Amino acid sequence: MSAHLGAQLSPWRVLRSAARYVNQFRDRPFVVKLGGELLTVPERRRAIAEQLAVLWSFSIPVVVVHGGGGDLDRLCERLGIAVEKHAGRRQTSEEVLAAAKMSFAGELHTDLLADLRAAGLSVVGLSGVDAGLVDAVRRPPVDMDGETVDFGSVGDIRSLRPAILKQLLAAGHAPVIAPLSGDDQGHVFNTNADTLAAEVAGALGAEKLFYLLEQPGLLADVNDTGSLLTETTPSELQAMIESGAIQGGMLPKAAAVMRALDAGVHRVHLVSGMQPDALLEEVFTNEGSGTMVTGEAPEATEPRTPAATGKVQACVG
Numbered sequence: 001m002s003a004h005l006g007a008q009l010s011p012w013r014v015l016r017s018a019a020r021y022v023n024q025f026r027d028r029p030f031v032v033k034l035g036g037e038l039l040t041v042p043e044r045r046r047a048i049a050e051q052l053a054v055l056w057s058f059s060i061p062v063v064v065v066h067g068g069g070g071d072l073d074r075l076c077e078r079l080g081i082a083v084e085k086h087a088g089r090r091q092t093s094e095e096v097l098a099a100a101k102m103s104f105a106g107e108l109h110t111d112l113l114a115d116l117r118a119a120g121l122s123v124v125g126l127s128g129v130d131a132g133l134v135d136a137v138r139r140p141p142v143d144m145d146g147e148t149v150d151f152g153s154v155g156d157i158r159s160l161r162p163a164i165l166k167q168l169l170a171a172g173h174a175p176v177i178a179p180l181s182g183d184d185q186g187h188v189f190n191t192n193a194d195t196l197a198a199e200v201a202g203a204l205g206a207e208k209l210f211y212l213l214e215q216p217g218l219l220a221d222v223n224d225t226g227s228l229l230t231e232t233t234p235s236e237l238q239a240m241i242e243s244g245a246i247q248g249g250m251l252p253k254a255a256a257v258m259r260a261l262d263a264g265v266h267r268v269h270l271v272s273g274m275q276p277d278a279l280l281e282e283v284f285t286n287e288g289s290g291t292m293v294t295g296e297a298p299e300a301t302e303p304r305t306p307a308a309t310g311k312v313q314a315c316v317g
Contacts, residue, residue, distance in 0.1 A: 018284040022058045025283070028207035029169065030060055031265075033197035035067025038212055038273040039108055046115050048212065051279045052174075053119035061169045064116070064123075064176045065200055067193030068108045069249075075099045086144055087251055092152040092190040100190045104178040113176055124173045128155075128181035128196065129188060131164040136181035136189050155181040155189025157196065162203040194256040202263025209260050210282070211253060212273030217290030220245065229291050234258045237293070261295050268293040 032052065038044050052062050069090065076083050076099050084091040092100065105127050116123045128134030136155030141148050168175045177200065179193035194211065201209040220227040222245070229236075237254045240246040246254050257268045271290035272278040281289040 017286075021284045022060075025207055026059045027061065029063060029204050030055060030208045030210065030283075031063045031065060031197055031201040031204065031206045032210045032212065032279075033065045033067070033193060034212040034273055035193055036070050036214055038214065039066060039068050039112060040071050042111070042115070044273060045112060046119070047276065048273055048279070049112075049115040049119035049121070051277060052116065053121055054280055055283065056121050056174065062121070062174045063165060063169070063200060063204065063206075064112070064174065065179070065193055065197040066104075066109070066112055066176065067179055068104055071108050072096075072100055072103045075103050086149050086151075087248075089151065089192065089252055090154070090190065091149070092154045094153065097153040097188065097190055101180065101188065104180055104190075109176070109178050116174065116176065121174045122172055123176050124168050125176045125178070126164070127178040128191060132161050132182075132184075133164055133177070134181035134191065134196065134199075135159045135161070136183060136191060138187065138189060153187075153189050155183075155191045157181065157191065157199050160199045160203045162200070165200070165204060192252050192256075194253045195259070198256040198260035198263065198265075201260050201265045201268075206265050207267070208283075209257075209265050209268045210279065211257070211268070211270050212279065213270055213290075214272075214274055216272045216275065216278075217270045218293075230288060231292050231294065233294060234261055257293050261293065 034048060038048060052064070055062055073083050076096060079095075079099060081093070081095045081099060083096070090096070109125055113123050113125045126133065128136070134155070135158045137158050139151045139154045139156045141150045143149075165175050177196065179191050179196050181189045181191040181196070197209060197211070200206075216225055216228050218229045218232060219225065220229055220240075234257070237246065237258060241251065241254060257270075260268050269282050269288075269290055269292050271282045275289065278289040281287075282292075
């Protein structure tokens with residue numbers, strides 16, 4: 001737990017508080033998505049692995065979905081491959097797809113598996129191609145801002161077959177999924193990792209879906225870390241999209257959050273992957289550390305006490 005929690009509460013009160021959440025979440029799967037610099041900086045990757053190992057030690061099943069767009073961008077630059085994006089989504093030429101295979105299912109994937117293993121998890125690495133996990137179709141050209149955009153070898157998910165994930169979890173393993181998908185004709189696609197995480201969480205009936213970010217959570221003002229939203233709803237997310245408060249790479253993430261809630265995921269959390277123990281604080285304290293997104297129904301809300309963390313309650317629209 002973070003240092004400020006220890007300063008506020010005695011160790012026994014912290015343990016009693018955590019025990020309540022452990023009992024609530026035991027044997028209920030969590031899906032955790034991470035990417036960006038959280039993957040490519042070894043110290044941050046290992047710190048996240050240690051937090052996931054704590055969840056695992058409390059019999060909370062964990063499924064990890066990773067991206068790695070930054071690493072792919074750097075690999076493409078080294079290989080002289082053009083990188084193009086529209087509304088936060090990558091165009092994937094055949095050359096970019098080859099680089100994505102090298103990155104997502106190669107060095108990046110293996111380094112994450114190694115750190116999770118070192119932290120004490122029994123991990124099994126796979127992609128959406130393995131065991132027919134993700135059935136996808138090549139995205140058709142779409143009209144965006146007055147032009148037709150062909151995203152190339154990008155796969156839109158048609159269905160997800162979670163049997164292999166359930167089997168691995170039942171056998172005591174943590175699946176770690178790279179964002180590649182396929183079809184029964186042998187095609188491989190690059191698939192948005194945020195979307196994949198939402199689909200995995202929905203298919204497993206996950207208790208929680210976490211998006212680990214480089215910022216503290218969802219900000220009402222992207223330039224002001226004090227504008228952290230501790231709680232929000234899909235309608236408020238939609239209002240932020242329409243107002244332009246959410247843009248770029250956060251657009252597919254916001255869409256994935258709403259998709260996960262529609263699919264029956266109980267809670268979606270946007271949490272810092274940079275701050276020490278932020279994930280554990282989000283799970284095991286009422287105050288949390290980031291942004292909790294709940295459904296619109298009144299019974300879906302879990303009021304927090306942000307004053308205890310010094311966070312600002314910002315509002316939308």
